[in-house]
Amino acid sequence: MKQTLAIAAAAAAGVLLATQSSLPAQASTSSTFDSTSNPVLFVHGYTGDATNWNTMAGRFRTDGWPSSYLDQWSYDWRQSNATTAQQLSTEVDRLLTATGAARVDIVSHSMGGLSSRYYLKNLGGGSKVDAWVSLGGPNHGTDSANSCFDTSCTEMRIGSGFLAALNSGDETPGSPRYATWWSPCDTVINPDTSVSLSGATNTKTACLSHTGLFSDATVYAQTRDMINH
Structure with missing residues (x-):
């Protein structure tokens, strides 16, 4: 009898371990890495x-x-931003080489x-990028850029020559x-409509701050699913 119970207990433990080991696979979805x-x-x-991305990258x-x-x-x-774009081009190439993607x-x-x-648009990135995401981007300018004077900041001003050229033709x-993704409570990007682009999937978030856009769990999940589609 004792031997029978021991065998049954061992079998039950084996089933439990097998179930536990299978949980990560069962919990995964098509939106996770593959x-x-x-x-x-x-x-x-x-x-x-x-470091702005620590939370999202961790997720x-x-x-x-x-x-x-x-x-x-x-x-x-x-x-x-044009100079940054040239450096970004180099970084994309480095990342592709490093990963083999x-x-x-x-x-x-x-x-x-x-x-x-x-x-x-201008440096051939279209052939090397599958998905592009803008979280609270001043794609058509923001009035908050009127109070800063770095070259990059003046390019964010509504009606700047940089934005006029960037938005000409196909956005x-x-x-x-x-x-x-844009938030109705983002006080840095004014007007809120600046973020949305013609031809993009444009999503209104909950009431999030400007920096809350890169730390919010829902925005993360939506971003992950979009790029991994």
Whole structure:
């Protein structure tokens, strides 16, 4: 009898262990990292740096993205966005070489959307980028840029020559998939309608601050699903 109970207990333990070991696979979805996922290049905004993305990059890692596929890139945010775009081009090539991937996904915050759009439109980036994301980007300018005077900041002013050229013709050129997220409570991007682009999937978020856009869990999940489609 004791031997029978021991055998039954061992069998039950084996079933439990098998169930526990299978949980991660069962919990995963088509939106998590797989063989078709691209490396992600994060582009911060004005006065930002690579650490802005710590929360979002951490969530990507939790969802299975290897650290080598998550590039929290930094640049001199005072320089022209056109200069940053040239440096971004070099970084994209470096990331593709390092990972062996064919294309990258770009996730940008605020002004980071301008240099990355310039790269797509003017520097051949369309063939190397699968999905492009703008979180609170001043894609048509913002009045908050009237109070700062770095070259990059003046380019964010409503009606600037930089934005006029960037938005001329097709706002979402080439084959990349474009998506934007904007918050009705973002006091940095004014007007709110500045973020949305013709030809992009434009999403209104909950009442989030400008910096809340890159730390919010819902925005993260939507961004992850969009780029990993």
